[in-house]
Amino acid sequence: MDPAAAKLIGAGLAAIGVGLAALGVGNVFGSFLESALRNPGAADGQQGRLFIGFAAAELLGLLAFVVAMILLFVA
Amino acid sequence: MAAEGGKIDPMHQFLVEPLFGKHLIVGGYDISFTNSALFMVITLACLWVFMLGGMKRALVPGRWQAAVEGFTGFVANMMETNIGPKGKAFTPYVFSLFMFILVANLIGMLPLGIVPGWHAFTVTSHLTVTGTLAIISFSIVLVVGFARHGLHFFSLFVPHGTPGYMVPMIFLIELFSFLIRPFSLGLRLFVAMTAGHILLKVLAGFVINGINAGPGIAAIVSIPSFLLMIGITLLELLVCAIQAYVFALLTSLYLNDAINLH
Numbered sequence: 001m002d003p004a005a006a007k008l009i010g011a012g013l014a015a016i017g018v019g020l021a022a023l024g025v026g027n028v029f030g031s032f033l034e035s036a037l038r039n040p041g042a043a044d045g046q047q048g049r050l051f052i053g054f055a056a057a058e059l060l061g062l063l064a065f066v067v068a069m070i071l072l073f074v075a
Numbered sequence: 076m077a078a079e080g081g082k083i084d085p086m087h088q089f090l091v092e093p094l095f096g097k098h099l100i101v102g103g104y105d106i107s108f109t110n111s112a113l114f115m116v117i118t119l120a121c122l123w124v125f126m127l128g129g130m131k132r133a134l135v136p137g138r139w140q141a142a143v144e145g146f147t148g149f150v151a152n153m154m155e156t157n158i159g160p161k162g163k164a165f166t167p168y169v170f171s172l173f174m175f176i177l178v179a180n181l182i183g184m185l186p187l188g189i190v191p192g193w194h195a196f197t198v199t200s201h202l203t204v205t206g207t208l209a210i211i212s213f214s215i216v217l218v219v220g221f222a223r224h225g226l227h228f229f230s231l232f233v234p235h236g237t238p239g240y241m242v243p244m245i246f247l248i249e250l251f252s253f254l255i256r257p258f259s260l261g262l263r264l265f266v267a268m269t270a271g272h273i274l275l276k277v278l279a280g281f282v283i284n285g286i287n288a289g290p291g292i293a294a295i296v297s298i299p300s301f302l303l304m305i306g307i308t309l310l311e312l313l314v315c316a317i318q319a320y321v322f323a324l325l326t327s328l329y330l331n332d333a334i335n336l337h
Contacts, residue, residue, distance in 0.1 A: 048153070048156060048157065048324060051317070051320060051321055051324055052324065052325070052328070054317075054321070055321045055324075055325065058263070058267070059259055059262070059263050062262065062263060062266040062267060062270070063262075063266075065266055065270050066262070066266055069269075073086065
């Protein structure tokens with residue numbers, strides 16, 4: 001296969017990872033909202049943990065984005 | 076934004092270049108005053124004016140002072156929740172970090188491009204800047220940890236109640252997850268800002284190329300892209316605040332590890 005074409009295909013495949021991280025981030029906020037509506041009194045105390053979970057889930061998607069960018073512009 | 080043959084390069088906005096056109100090289104190092112340095116100075120100036128205007132210590136705070144006290148109270152509260160009373164000493168550092176990242180992110184979002192010859196530059200979209208901030212945070216964690224606990228700091232890598240035969244493996248895993256922290260901390264902010272700005276620039280390319288291609292294509296491509304851009308810009312403003320908050324929050328959590336050892 002042509003190396004330039006392989007690079008573009010690889011970058012496209014890496015973009016799938018970004019979409020999967022979207023599932024993770026949605027899951028973090030969705031679960032938080034679900035339980036916050038059940039017990040609104042405890043919700044405010046857990047916002048720090050909400051954002052830690054968000055940061056952890058988001059980082060993995062961002063890594064996939066970095067892979068795509070490295071394939072496109074560096075490799 | 077470089078438009079050559081209808082192709083718009085979304086990476087051009089991240090180019091670091093000397094402000095006055097020529098490189099100043101001393102002893103093999105390029106120390107010219109770049110656009111990155113200029114926007115860091117602008118960030119600091121904005122921050123300085125904002126803080127100075129709010130530090131009047133009036134008994135009944137005015138609007139400006141209330142805004143500044145809102146930010147300081149927010150960070151002080153975060154330190155109190157995550158570290159406890161011992162964290163008070165580190166509030167100034169985490170506050171500076173939070174405000175610098177927040178203001179730098181927001182200044183990068185300003186539409187300065189409408190002034191001819193100006194290009195908004197996002198300081199935090201470069202790994203050199205965010206990586207340096209992350210390394211400063213990580214160094215403070217290491218210094219505080221070893222100064223307060225000595226070699227006992229290594230007990231951070233072995234959680235309480237680990238069975239004896241699991242200790243070597245757990246130690247390795249915890250050590251690795253500890254050493255990866257500065258990378259993940261710097262990379263998260265850098266990539267989040269870079270990705271948002273590339274996305275906005277790609278959509279801006281759709282708008283401009285659609286208008287150039289004629290009124291029919293402009294109606295079906297440019298107008299939806301422009302509406303999407305407005306929405307994405309709002310999302311990016313949210314991301315600016317969230318990333319600054321996450322950076323400060325994770326720094327305070329790492330400091331908590333160093334001060335309280337689990």
